[in-house]
Amino acid sequence: MTRTNAELLADRARLMGPNVSTFYEDPLHIVKGEGVWLWDADGRKYLDCYNNVPHVGHCNPRVVDAICAQARTLNTHTRYLHEGILAYIDRLTGTMNASLDTAILTCTGSEANDIALRMAEAVTGKRGIIATDATYHGNTSLVSQLSKSNIPTVGFGLGQYFRFVDAPDSYRNPDPDGTIFAAQVADQIEALNEDGTGFAALVVCPYFLNEGFPDHPDGWLKPTAEVVRKAGGVLICDEVQSGFGRTGTHLWAHEKMGVVPDVMVLGKPMGNGHPIGGVVSRGEIVAEFRKGYRYFNTFGGNPVSCAAAMAVLEEIEDKDLVSNALAVGKHARMRMDQLAKKHEVIGDVRGSGLIFGAEMVTDRTTKTPASEFTDRVINAMRHRGIVLSKLGRHKNALKIRPPMPFSIQNADLLFDTLDKVLSETPVHL
Numbered sequence: 001m002t003r004t005n006a007e008l009l010a011d012r013a014r015l016m017g018p019n020v021s022t023f024y025e026d027p028l029h030i031v032k033g034e035g036v037w038l039w040d041a042d043g044r045k046y047l048d049c050y051n052n053v054p055h056v057g058h059c060n061p062r063v064v065d066a067i068c069a070q071a072r073t074l075n076t077h078t079r080y081l082h083e084g085i086l087a088y089i090d091r092l093t094g095t096m097n098a099s100l101d102t103a104i105l106t107c108t109g110s111e112a113n114d115i116a117l118r119m120a121e122a123v124t125g126k127r128g129i130i131a132t133d134a135t136y137h138g139n140t141s142l143v144s145q146l147s148k149s150n151i152p153t154v155g156f157g158l159g160q161y162f163r164f165v166d167a168p169d170s171y172r173n174p175d176p177d178g179t180i181f182a183a184q185v186a187d188q189i190e191a192l193n194e195d196g197t198g199f200a201a202l203v204v205c206p207y208f209l210n211e212g213f214p215d216h217p218d219g220w221l222k223p224t225a226e227v228v229r230k231a232g233g234v235l236i237c238d239e240v241q242s243g244f245g246r247t248g249t250h251l252w253a254h255e256k257m258g259v260v261p262d263v264m265v266l267g268k269p270m271g272n273g274h275p276i277g278g279v280v281s282r283g284e285i286v287a288e289f290r291k292g293y294r295y296f297n298t299f300g301g302n303p304v305s306c307a308a309a310m311a312v313l314e315e316i317e318d319k320d321l322v323s324n325a326l327a328v329g330k331h332a333r334m335r336m337d338q339l340a341k342k343h344e345v346i347g348d349v350r351g352s353g354l355i356f357g358a359e360m361v362t363d364r365t366t367k368t369p370a371s372e373f374t375d376r377v378i379n380a381m382r383h384r385g386i387v388l389s390k391l392g393r394h395k396n397a398l399k400i401r402p403p404m405p406f407s408i409q410n411a412d413l414l415f416d417t418l419d420k421v422l423s424e425t426p427v428h429l
Helices: 005-016 061-073 083-093 109-124 179-194 222-230 283-292 303-318 321-342 371-383 408-424
Strands: 030-034 037-040 045-048 102-106 128-132 162-165 199-204 234-238 263-266 277-281 346-352 355-363 389-391 397-399
Touching: 045 408, 061 303, 083 102, 083 277, 083 303, 102 109, 102 283, 109 199, 109 234, 109 263, 109 277, 109 283, 128 179, 162 179, 179 199, 179 222, 199 222, 222 234, 277 283, 303 321, 321 346, 321 355, 321 408, 355 371, 371 389, 371 397, 371 408
Parallel strands: 128 162, 128 199, 199 234, 234 263
Antiparallel strands: 030 037, 037 045, 102 277, 263 277, 346 355, 355 397, 389 397
């Protein structure tokens, strides 16, 4: 017999502790996934417009078969020799700039970002880190300091090493060529040098997803990369959300933004939900890191994880999912533009490939964020069988980044439903 949500929530609090977050006012009890669809415990079907972790689709047969076949044969750590990790890293780095030729595999993006920060310290001898003020890069004691909006109330006193710049906002504070953002980074570099901390690295998602994926032209990060390199720092691109073809125009978002990072971080979608992450860099940077840190991760790069990750790369290539992301993204943008003409609450439309959304405002002239309204829209969509979320500094931008097999027909269902919800949901209660 299926237990009620109230019973499950009570057991979560008892067994997992307080403040364990859930989505929606009425949380979903999901029991099955397939492709771009999810099913709850009552058998209701939901269109998944949010989950980027199952990058090539929930329970993708190629990935499932690869996991099962390898788990049936062997799973162990990398202190034994194994072909799987070498074959995967070789294929992965083969999709990137030739300078990004070496990798360390982890279990999570948090671990990968933690390594990236330590790499920056190893090669620069400095500890000063710069990030935007509306982002998230993970939850280790070190990496959690990068999230200004969610800084731990207790910790190890690491905050002194971190500085923040305003997250780019193409809607309210346009910066068409990236020079304003680059100047802000330069100011923080100077501050780190003046207080004796020194500058080690800038960490950014090259498509600024958590910041609300502002509309920037290709090549927008070039001025910032020049500032970082001139100061002797390391450019870290966190591609956990933006990578593996999600933008539709490039396999990696840093290519779209016109830069080659010194260090690149991967996570969640890499193994389609199987726990694997990674750090990709130049061989000399990895060598310097390994000289200073005796790093080992028991499960990082294990044979089963590498089999899953290899299957993801094969699926992206064989199904031409990057081209699909581009085509569906263009259609989605067109549908959102149509909705914006009909619904005044849509202040701005943006996105590329299978990252798209709209920023909700109570007034287009003042651009006042409609944060509470956005929350009601998301909950209303959930009750109509559409799973999505919100993000951005004001939590008023719809966050739509579905699995990569998402189709034009799926997008039409999403926007037909959104049209109805926007028509029925009052902006002011």
